[in-house]
Amino acid sequence: MSNTAVNNIAVNDTASPLVVAIDGPAGSGKSSVSRATATSLGFDYLDTGAAYRALAFACLARSIDTSSPDAVIAQLVDFDYEIGIDPADYFVSVGGEDVTDAIREPRVTAVVSAVARVPEVRAYLVALFRQIIAASAKSGIIVEGRDITTVVAPDAKLRILLTASEEARMGRRSAEISGESAETTAKQLASRDAADSRVVDFMNAADGVITVDSTDLDFDQTVAAVVDLVRVAEGRAEIPTN
Ligand SMILES: Nc1ncnc2c1ncn2[C@@H]1O[C@H](COP(=O)(O)OP(=O)(O)O)[C@@H](O)[C@H]1O
């Protein structure tokens, strides 16, 4: 297996990886379930939301007005972003600085939707995601976000919409975030989903996309459900009956 570097992205010249596309609203479990599934299957894992967050972080670091599309677009020229796609070595960096935790701060979450709704930003990042996917040297890659099943990888071997009731999603998120009331977390999550869904529809499964509803599944059961679907997609198992 050999890899070459083009524009800082290692290009895998072996067979293309099996692509698993996962979309869904905030708090449905996309990142955690995708990462655990990738670990269990020996696949890579690409968190696309991290790129939008990293760009929002870079804008804030330079005091850029994130409500100005032109100002945000101007940041793309020297947006020096890197992400780890090995689920055992997940990191996000901007300009060589590790921002893995910083991009989850509420001040970044508060402006990320404004950055993500700019069409030029989306076109730039979609192209980057496709390069990263093509460069995966593993047998598969799980890619999660909002528009993966419809825009980034509509031809993925397996496409999943991961959902959970609003109540379950908000409960999970507020359990993670300390320092903010459950009510504040719930309001912020709902308003971000509303803003994001004006740009891409990630609440309804597109044709051919399988819905996995994790409302009544615990974390391990959700991972097991996704692993089962991957085995079916690989032709290694029959379609699960429940
Ligand atoms: N099925 C589940 N049952 C309980 N908790 C879950 C489940 N799926 C995910 N979680 C937890 O919910 C939280 C939000 O998950 P996360 O992966 O960050 O969601 P997303 O990436 O969709 O925003 C995490 O703390 C995660 O461990």
Ligand SMILES: Nc1ccn([C@@H]2O[C@H](COP(=O)(O)OP(=O)(O)O)[C@@H](O)[C@H]2O)c(=O)n1
């Ligand atoms: N494929 C994607 C992924 C994220 N995003 C944007 O990036 C933001 C952060 O994504 P995320 O996946 O980290 O969000 P969480 O649901 O994990 O909080 C979202 O609120 C969207 O605005 C997007 O527009 N398209």
